[in-house]
Amino acid sequence: MSDWRLLITRALPGADTQACELRRLGYHAAVLPLVAIEPLAETPEQQAQLSQLGTYRALLVVSQPAARLLLARLAATGRRPPAEPVFAVGAGTAAVLQEQGIDALWPASGEDSEALLAMPALHARLARSAGRVLIVRGQGGREVLAKGLHSHGASVDYLELYRRACPALEGAALLQRIQAERLNALVVSSGQGFEHLRAVAAEHWPALARLALFVPSERVAGLAKAAGARHVFVCAGAGTAALAERLAVSAAP
The missing domain is CATH 3.40.50.10090 (Rossmann fold)
Incomplete structure (x- = not known):
């Protein structure tokens, strides 16, 4: 089992599908959609x-x-x-x-x-x-x-x-979920997904900004870094294969 413990934030049903694929590859993957279609x-x-x-x-x-x-x-x-x-x-x-x-x-x-x-x-x-x-x-x-x-x-x-709507979710609940499952990385699939993460986190964003953040492109990485994210990992797209490829060459904290 990998040391990476991920929170998948993309919309359903894609979030569940991606989490299942990652678990088969040996990663702990939790699901909390921050984008509603x-x-x-x-x-x-x-x-x-x-x-x-x-x-x-x-x-x-x-x-x-x-x-x-x-x-x-x-x-x-x-x-x-x-x-x-x-x-x-x-x-x-x-x-x-x-x-x-x-x-x-x-x-x-x-x-x-x-x-x-x-x-x-x-x-x-x-x-x-x-x-x-x-x-x-x-x-x-x-x-x-x-x-x-x-x-x-x-x-x-x-x-x-x-x-794409932002679900009604409190930042405290998001932080508690991360702490309860000892998650060490967040995964967003789009720029809007990152903006929803920021909006939900609200005053708790500084704590989340210390976690690893996997993003699908340099554009989204730029948004994340400008917002204060400290450990941004760029994947070659939002798909599971691109994420798994990046995870495989990235050391977990």
């Missing part, structure tokens, strides 16, 4: 986008919640998924799509916007013609991805299916 009501514009998926040059799905909600929308209305492979930000997102028979491609290395933009298959798709690209996501985010797509001559539409 709230589906958004479907708008007429979104209905039009879903009915015209086949007209987009490429469809990019940038999170597991986005993949699940896209599948639910398609199933509820009897619409067909796109014929060409969908581009997913990582293996976890691709797996959600593949479980429902949708062909999905994802970066061989990395699970972020930069890795997605570097995919040769995406370059080849965009090279056929400029066309429109649809990014399936939650509210906000992925501006780097949109900017990169624009540089390839593509126009970008967004299909926003959910918002």
Whole structure:
């Protein structure tokens, strides 16, 4: 058993899945979601986008919640998924799509916007013609991805299916959970997840800032360090494989 004792803070059901995978690898992993996924009501514009998926040059799905909600929308209305492979930000997102028979491609290395933009298959798709690209996501985010797509001559539409809410949780309860299970590391899966951690911790943040913090990108690491986090470990994405790879080469306190 590893000396790392982790608190997984991403939204359900991904948090439970990641914790189970980490336990199989020999890590103690507790779950306390600090991000709640709230589906958004479907708008007429979104209905039009879903009915015209086949007209987009490429469809990019940038999170597991986005993949699940896209599948639910398609199933509820009897619409067909796109014929060409969908581009997913990582293996976890691709797996959600593949479980429902949708062909999905994802970066061989990395699970972020930069890795997605570097995919040769995406370059080849965009090279056929400029066309429109649809990014399936939650509210906000992925501006780097949109900017990169624009540089390839593509126009970008967004299909926003959910918002990320901060659950009602007291900072004292968060700290007590960490102390009770002798946890020595926190795991966040996004910039917004880190902001929720800060918001929940409130006056207890200085105590939590002394713990190891595993983050999915340099951008989130910058947010954490600016807020006073002392021991920040950058993973190559938010997936379990990226986290496990970083844990394996990082000494536990």
